Amino acid sequence: MEPYHQPAPDRASLRASDQDRDETVQRLQVAFAEGRLTDGEFDERMRGALAARTYGDLAGLLADLPAATAPVRPRPAVPAHPPKPGRYTVAYKDIVRLAGRWRVPGTYRALVYKGSGVIDLRAAELTEPVTTILAVAYKSDIQFLVPPGVRVEASGFGVTRDEEWTGDLDADAPVVHIRAFAYKGRVETRTMPRH
Structure with a gap:
Protein backbone atom coordinates (compact mmCIF):
# COMPACT_ATOMS: atom_id res chain seq x y z
CA MET A 1 0.00 0.00 0.00
CA GLU A 2 1.34 3.40 -1.03
CA PRO A 3 1.99 5.82 1.86
CA TYR A 4 -0.37 8.78 1.89
CA HIS A 5 1.26 12.07 0.98
CA GLN A 6 -0.57 15.26 1.69
CA PRO A 7 -0.47 17.48 -1.42
CA ALA A 8 1.83 20.47 -1.16
CA PRO A 9 -0.13 23.64 -0.47
CA ASP A 10 -0.53 26.15 -3.27
CA ARG A 11 1.98 29.01 -2.90
CA ALA A 12 -0.85 31.56 -2.89
CA SER A 13 -2.25 30.03 0.30
CA LEU A 14 1.09 30.03 2.18
CA ARG A 15 1.52 32.53 4.99
CA ALA A 16 3.47 35.68 4.14
CA SER A 17 6.28 36.94 6.36
CA ASP A 18 6.97 40.48 7.58
CA GLN A 19 9.76 40.68 5.00
CA ASP A 20 7.31 39.74 2.21
CA ARG A 21 4.96 42.49 3.37
CA ASP A 22 7.82 45.03 3.53
CA GLU A 23 8.92 44.17 -0.03
CA THR A 24 5.37 44.65 -1.29
CA VAL A 25 5.17 48.03 0.46
CA GLN A 26 8.42 49.07 -1.27
CA ARG A 27 7.04 47.99 -4.65
CA LEU A 28 3.87 49.98 -4.08
CA GLN A 29 5.89 53.05 -3.08
CA VAL A 30 7.88 52.85 -6.32
CA ALA A 31 4.68 52.46 -8.38
CA PHE A 32 3.11 55.44 -6.58
CA ALA A 33 6.22 57.59 -7.14
CA GLU A 34 6.08 56.68 -10.86
CA GLY A 35 2.47 57.87 -11.03
CA ARG A 36 0.99 54.40 -11.64
CA LEU A 37 -1.33 54.56 -8.62
CA THR A 38 -3.69 57.31 -7.50
CA ASP A 39 -3.71 58.53 -3.89
CA GLY A 40 -6.73 56.37 -3.11
CA GLU A 41 -5.33 53.25 -4.78
CA PHE A 42 -1.98 53.67 -3.04
CA ASP A 43 -3.62 54.12 0.36
CA GLU A 44 -5.89 51.11 -0.12
CA ARG A 45 -3.07 48.85 -1.31
CA MET A 46 -0.72 49.96 1.46
CA ARG A 47 -3.35 49.00 4.01
CA GLY A 48 -3.87 45.70 2.20
CA ALA A 49 -0.14 44.95 2.20
CA LEU A 50 0.22 45.63 5.91
CA ALA A 51 -2.79 43.42 6.72
CA ALA A 52 -2.02 40.64 4.22
CA ARG A 53 -1.83 37.09 5.55
CA THR A 54 -0.85 35.05 2.46
CA TYR A 55 1.27 35.30 -0.68
CA GLY A 56 -1.97 35.38 -2.66
CA ASP A 57 -3.09 38.49 -0.77
CA LEU A 58 0.18 40.23 -1.64
CA ALA A 59 0.26 39.08 -5.27
CA GLY A 60 -3.20 40.56 -5.89
CA LEU A 61 -1.91 44.00 -4.87
CA LEU A 62 0.77 43.93 -7.59
CA ALA A 63 -1.10 42.04 -10.33
CA ASP A 64 -1.79 45.07 -12.57
CA LEU A 65 1.66 46.65 -12.24
CA PRO A 66 4.21 46.06 -15.00
CA ALA A 67 6.94 43.53 -14.40
CA ALA A 68 9.55 46.30 -14.61
CA THR A 69 8.00 47.97 -11.56
CA ALA A 70 7.20 44.90 -9.48
CA PRO A 71 10.71 43.65 -8.55
CA VAL A 72 12.43 45.44 -5.72
CA ARG A 73 15.82 46.62 -6.88
CA PRO A 74 18.64 46.02 -4.41
CA ARG A 75 20.02 49.20 -2.95
CA PRO A 76 23.31 50.26 -4.49
CA ALA A 77 26.39 50.18 -2.33
CA VAL A 78 26.55 53.24 -0.10
CA PRO A 79 29.43 55.51 -1.13
CA ALA A 80 31.99 56.44 1.51
CA HIS A 81 30.43 59.92 1.83
CA PRO A 82 26.81 59.73 0.63
CA PRO A 83 25.11 63.07 -0.04
CA LYS A 84 23.06 64.23 2.90
CA PRO A 85 19.33 64.67 2.38
CA GLY A 86 17.94 68.21 2.50
CA ARG A 87 17.23 69.32 6.05
Missing part, protein backbone atom coordinates in the same frame (compact mmCIF):
# COMPACT_ATOMS: atom_id res chain seq x y z
CA TYR A 88 14.60 72.04 5.60
CA THR A 89 11.85 73.53 3.46
CA VAL A 90 10.92 77.22 3.50
CA ALA A 91 8.01 78.86 1.68
CA TYR A 92 7.42 82.62 1.81
CA LYS A 93 3.98 83.59 0.48
CA ASP A 94 4.14 80.52 -1.72
CA ILE A 95 3.16 76.86 -1.97
CA VAL A 96 5.59 74.05 -1.27
CA ARG A 97 4.99 70.41 -2.19
CA LEU A 98 7.41 67.53 -1.64
CA ALA A 99 6.32 64.15 -2.98
CA GLY A 100 7.60 60.98 -4.61
CA ARG A 101 10.93 59.35 -3.80
CA TRP A 102 13.05 61.59 -1.59
CA ARG A 103 15.30 61.08 1.42
CA VAL A 104 14.17 62.41 4.79
CA PRO A 105 16.89 63.13 7.37
CA GLY A 106 16.56 62.28 11.04
CA THR A 107 15.66 65.91 11.78
CA TYR A 108 13.73 67.96 9.23
CA ARG A 109 12.39 71.53 9.41
CA ALA A 110 9.47 73.06 7.54
CA LEU A 111 8.62 76.77 7.71
CA VAL A 112 5.71 78.21 5.76
CA TYR A 113 4.88 81.94 5.99
CA LYS A 114 1.52 83.05 4.52
CA GLY A 115 1.34 80.10 2.15
CA SER A 116 0.67 76.37 2.24
CA GLY A 117 2.62 73.17 2.18
CA VAL A 118 2.20 69.46 1.54
CA ILE A 119 5.04 67.22 2.72
CA ASP A 120 4.33 63.72 1.38
CA LEU A 121 6.24 60.95 3.17
CA ARG A 122 4.28 58.06 1.64
CA ALA A 123 6.96 57.14 -0.93
CA ALA A 124 9.87 58.80 0.88
CA GLU A 125 12.87 57.04 2.38
CA LEU A 126 13.09 57.62 6.12
CA THR A 127 16.82 57.51 6.85
CA GLU A 128 16.44 57.01 10.61
CA PRO A 129 14.17 54.79 12.75
CA VAL A 130 12.90 57.99 14.43
CA THR A 131 12.31 61.08 12.30
CA THR A 132 11.71 64.40 14.03
CA ILE A 133 9.97 67.12 12.03
CA LEU A 134 9.90 70.67 13.35
CA ALA A 135 7.13 72.63 11.62
CA VAL A 136 6.15 76.30 11.84
CA ALA A 137 3.04 77.53 10.03
CA TYR A 138 2.49 81.31 10.19
CA LYS A 139 -0.96 82.12 8.74
CA SER A 140 -0.50 78.92 6.76
CA ASP A 141 -1.53 75.28 6.54
CA ILE A 142 1.02 72.47 6.38
CA GLN A 143 -0.17 68.95 5.64
CA PHE A 144 2.04 65.93 6.33
CA LEU A 145 1.03 62.71 4.54
CA VAL A 146 2.34 59.56 6.20
CA PRO A 147 1.91 55.96 5.03
CA PRO A 148 -0.05 53.46 7.12
CA GLY A 149 2.27 51.46 9.35
CA VAL A 150 4.24 54.49 10.57
CA ARG A 151 3.81 55.56 14.17
CA VAL A 152 3.01 59.28 14.32
CA GLU A 153 3.60 61.29 17.46
CA ALA A 154 2.39 64.87 17.22
CA SER A 155 2.87 67.64 19.76
CA GLY A 156 2.86 71.40 19.88
CA PHE A 157 0.39 74.20 19.22
CA GLY A 158 -2.09 74.02 16.35
CA VAL A 159 -1.26 70.46 15.28
CA THR A 160 -3.99 67.93 14.44
CA ARG A 161 -3.81 64.25 13.65
CA ASP A 162 -6.32 62.46 11.44
CA GLU A 163 -6.82 58.94 12.80
CA GLU A 164 -7.41 57.10 9.52
CA TRP A 165 -5.15 54.08 10.04
CA THR A 166 -6.66 51.72 12.61
CA GLY A 167 -4.47 48.65 12.01
CA ASP A 168 -1.91 47.30 14.44
CA LEU A 169 1.61 48.71 14.30
CA ASP A 170 4.73 46.56 14.63
CA ALA A 171 6.84 47.18 17.72
CA ASP A 172 9.72 48.28 15.44
CA ALA A 173 7.54 50.46 13.19
CA PRO A 174 9.26 53.67 12.07
CA VAL A 175 8.35 56.73 14.14
CA VAL A 176 7.64 60.23 12.82
CA HIS A 177 7.52 62.79 15.63
CA ILE A 178 6.03 66.10 14.50
CA ARG A 179 6.65 69.07 16.78
CA ALA A 180 4.66 71.99 15.45
CA PHE A 181 3.68 75.59 16.06
CA ALA A 182 0.86 77.14 14.04
CA TYR A 183 -0.22 80.77 14.31
CA LYS A 184 -3.55 81.49 12.54
CA GLY A 185 -3.07 78.25 10.63
CA ARG A 186 -2.66 74.54 11.24
CA VAL A 187 -0.30 71.62 10.92
CA GLU A 188 -2.05 68.38 10.08
CA THR A 189 -0.97 64.75 9.70
CA ARG A 190 -2.99 62.38 7.50
CA THR A 191 -2.62 59.15 5.55
CA MET A 192 -4.58 60.55 2.58
CA PRO A 193 -4.57 64.09 1.13
CA ARG A 194 -7.44 66.37 2.06
CA HIS A 195 -9.75 66.84 -0.97
Whole structure:
Protein backbone atom coordinates (compact mmCIF):
# COMPACT_ATOMS: atom_id res chain seq x y z
CA MET A 1 0.00 0.00 0.00
CA GLU A 2 1.34 3.40 -1.03
CA PRO A 3 1.99 5.82 1.86
CA TYR A 4 -0.37 8.78 1.89
CA HIS A 5 1.26 12.07 0.98
CA GLN A 6 -0.57 15.26 1.69
CA PRO A 7 -0.47 17.48 -1.42
CA ALA A 8 1.83 20.47 -1.16
CA PRO A 9 -0.13 23.64 -0.47
CA ASP A 10 -0.53 26.15 -3.27
CA ARG A 11 1.98 29.01 -2.90
CA ALA A 12 -0.85 31.56 -2.89
CA SER A 13 -2.25 30.03 0.30
CA LEU A 14 1.09 30.03 2.18
CA ARG A 15 1.52 32.53 4.99
CA ALA A 16 3.47 35.68 4.14
CA SER A 17 6.28 36.94 6.36
CA ASP A 18 6.97 40.48 7.58
CA GLN A 19 9.76 40.68 5.00
CA ASP A 20 7.31 39.74 2.21
CA ARG A 21 4.96 42.49 3.37
CA ASP A 22 7.82 45.03 3.53
CA GLU A 23 8.92 44.17 -0.03
CA THR A 24 5.37 44.65 -1.29
CA VAL A 25 5.17 48.03 0.46
CA GLN A 26 8.42 49.07 -1.27
CA ARG A 27 7.04 47.99 -4.65
CA LEU A 28 3.87 49.98 -4.08
CA GLN A 29 5.89 53.05 -3.08
CA VAL A 30 7.88 52.85 -6.32
CA ALA A 31 4.68 52.46 -8.38
CA PHE A 32 3.11 55.44 -6.58
CA ALA A 33 6.22 57.59 -7.14
CA GLU A 34 6.08 56.68 -10.86
CA GLY A 35 2.47 57.87 -11.03
CA ARG A 36 0.99 54.40 -11.64
CA LEU A 37 -1.33 54.56 -8.62
CA THR A 38 -3.69 57.31 -7.50
CA ASP A 39 -3.71 58.53 -3.89
CA GLY A 40 -6.73 56.37 -3.11
CA GLU A 41 -5.33 53.25 -4.78
CA PHE A 42 -1.98 53.67 -3.04
CA ASP A 43 -3.62 54.12 0.36
CA GLU A 44 -5.89 51.11 -0.12
CA ARG A 45 -3.07 48.85 -1.31
CA MET A 46 -0.72 49.96 1.46
CA ARG A 47 -3.35 49.00 4.01
CA GLY A 48 -3.87 45.70 2.20
CA ALA A 49 -0.14 44.95 2.20
CA LEU A 50 0.22 45.63 5.91
CA ALA A 51 -2.79 43.42 6.72
CA ALA A 52 -2.02 40.64 4.22
CA ARG A 53 -1.83 37.09 5.55
CA THR A 54 -0.85 35.05 2.46
CA TYR A 55 1.27 35.30 -0.68
CA GLY A 56 -1.97 35.38 -2.66
CA ASP A 57 -3.09 38.49 -0.77
CA LEU A 58 0.18 40.23 -1.64
CA ALA A 59 0.26 39.08 -5.27
CA GLY A 60 -3.20 40.56 -5.89
CA LEU A 61 -1.91 44.00 -4.87
CA LEU A 62 0.77 43.93 -7.59
CA ALA A 63 -1.10 42.04 -10.33
CA ASP A 64 -1.79 45.07 -12.57
CA LEU A 65 1.66 46.65 -12.24
CA PRO A 66 4.21 46.06 -15.00
CA ALA A 67 6.94 43.53 -14.40
CA ALA A 68 9.55 46.30 -14.61
CA THR A 69 8.00 47.97 -11.56
CA ALA A 70 7.20 44.90 -9.48
CA PRO A 71 10.71 43.65 -8.55
CA VAL A 72 12.43 45.44 -5.72
CA ARG A 73 15.82 46.62 -6.88
CA PRO A 74 18.64 46.02 -4.41
CA ARG A 75 20.02 49.20 -2.95
CA PRO A 76 23.31 50.26 -4.49
CA ALA A 77 26.39 50.18 -2.33
CA VAL A 78 26.55 53.24 -0.10
CA PRO A 79 29.43 55.51 -1.13
CA ALA A 80 31.99 56.44 1.51
CA HIS A 81 30.43 59.92 1.83
CA PRO A 82 26.81 59.73 0.63
CA PRO A 83 25.11 63.07 -0.04
CA LYS A 84 23.06 64.23 2.90
CA PRO A 85 19.33 64.67 2.38
CA GLY A 86 17.94 68.21 2.50
CA ARG A 87 17.23 69.32 6.05
CA TYR A 88 14.60 72.04 5.60
CA THR A 89 11.85 73.53 3.46
CA VAL A 90 10.92 77.22 3.50
CA ALA A 91 8.01 78.86 1.68
CA TYR A 92 7.42 82.62 1.81
CA LYS A 93 3.98 83.59 0.48
CA ASP A 94 4.14 80.52 -1.72
CA ILE A 95 3.16 76.86 -1.97
CA VAL A 96 5.59 74.05 -1.27
CA ARG A 97 4.99 70.41 -2.19
CA LEU A 98 7.41 67.53 -1.64
CA ALA A 99 6.32 64.15 -2.98
CA GLY A 100 7.60 60.98 -4.61
CA ARG A 101 10.93 59.35 -3.80
CA TRP A 102 13.05 61.59 -1.59
CA ARG A 103 15.30 61.08 1.42
CA VAL A 104 14.17 62.41 4.79
CA PRO A 105 16.89 63.13 7.37
CA GLY A 106 16.56 62.28 11.04
CA THR A 107 15.66 65.91 11.78
CA TYR A 108 13.73 67.96 9.23
CA ARG A 109 12.39 71.53 9.41
CA ALA A 110 9.47 73.06 7.54
CA LEU A 111 8.62 76.77 7.71
CA VAL A 112 5.71 78.21 5.76
CA TYR A 113 4.88 81.94 5.99
CA LYS A 114 1.52 83.05 4.52
CA GLY A 115 1.34 80.10 2.15
CA SER A 116 0.67 76.37 2.24
CA GLY A 117 2.62 73.17 2.18
CA VAL A 118 2.20 69.46 1.54
CA ILE A 119 5.04 67.22 2.72
CA ASP A 120 4.33 63.72 1.38
CA LEU A 121 6.24 60.95 3.17
CA ARG A 122 4.28 58.06 1.64
CA ALA A 123 6.96 57.14 -0.93
CA ALA A 124 9.87 58.80 0.88
CA GLU A 125 12.87 57.04 2.38
CA LEU A 126 13.09 57.62 6.12
CA THR A 127 16.82 57.51 6.85
CA GLU A 128 16.44 57.01 10.61
CA PRO A 129 14.17 54.79 12.75
CA VAL A 130 12.90 57.99 14.43
CA THR A 131 12.31 61.08 12.30
CA THR A 132 11.71 64.40 14.03
CA ILE A 133 9.97 67.12 12.03
CA LEU A 134 9.90 70.67 13.35
CA ALA A 135 7.13 72.63 11.62
CA VAL A 136 6.15 76.30 11.84
CA ALA A 137 3.04 77.53 10.03
CA TYR A 138 2.49 81.31 10.19
CA LYS A 139 -0.96 82.12 8.74
CA SER A 140 -0.50 78.92 6.76
CA ASP A 141 -1.53 75.28 6.54
CA ILE A 142 1.02 72.47 6.38
CA GLN A 143 -0.17 68.95 5.64
CA PHE A 144 2.04 65.93 6.33
CA LEU A 145 1.03 62.71 4.54
CA VAL A 146 2.34 59.56 6.20
CA PRO A 147 1.91 55.96 5.03
CA PRO A 148 -0.05 53.46 7.12
CA GLY A 149 2.27 51.46 9.35
CA VAL A 150 4.24 54.49 10.57
CA ARG A 151 3.81 55.56 14.17
CA VAL A 152 3.01 59.28 14.32
CA GLU A 153 3.60 61.29 17.46
CA ALA A 154 2.39 64.87 17.22
CA SER A 155 2.87 67.64 19.76
CA GLY A 156 2.86 71.40 19.88
CA PHE A 157 0.39 74.20 19.22
CA GLY A 158 -2.09 74.02 16.35
CA VAL A 159 -1.26 70.46 15.28
CA THR A 160 -3.99 67.93 14.44
CA ARG A 161 -3.81 64.25 13.65
CA ASP A 162 -6.32 62.46 11.44
CA GLU A 163 -6.82 58.94 12.80
CA GLU A 164 -7.41 57.10 9.52
CA TRP A 165 -5.15 54.08 10.04
CA THR A 166 -6.66 51.72 12.61
CA GLY A 167 -4.47 48.65 12.01
CA ASP A 168 -1.91 47.30 14.44
CA LEU A 169 1.61 48.71 14.30
CA ASP A 170 4.73 46.56 14.63
CA ALA A 171 6.84 47.18 17.72
CA ASP A 172 9.72 48.28 15.44
CA ALA A 173 7.54 50.46 13.19
CA PRO A 174 9.26 53.67 12.07
CA VAL A 175 8.35 56.73 14.14
CA VAL A 176 7.64 60.23 12.82
CA HIS A 177 7.52 62.79 15.63
CA ILE A 178 6.03 66.10 14.50
CA ARG A 179 6.65 69.07 16.78
CA ALA A 180 4.66 71.99 15.45
CA PHE A 181 3.68 75.59 16.06
CA ALA A 182 0.86 77.14 14.04
CA TYR A 183 -0.22 80.77 14.31
CA LYS A 184 -3.55 81.49 12.54
CA GLY A 185 -3.07 78.25 10.63
CA ARG A 186 -2.66 74.54 11.24
CA VAL A 187 -0.30 71.62 10.92
CA GLU A 188 -2.05 68.38 10.08
CA THR A 189 -0.97 64.75 9.70
CA ARG A 190 -2.99 62.38 7.50
CA THR A 191 -2.62 59.15 5.55
CA MET A 192 -4.58 60.55 2.58
CA PRO A 193 -4.57 64.09 1.13
CA ARG A 194 -7.44 66.37 2.06
CA HIS A 195 -9.75 66.84 -0.97
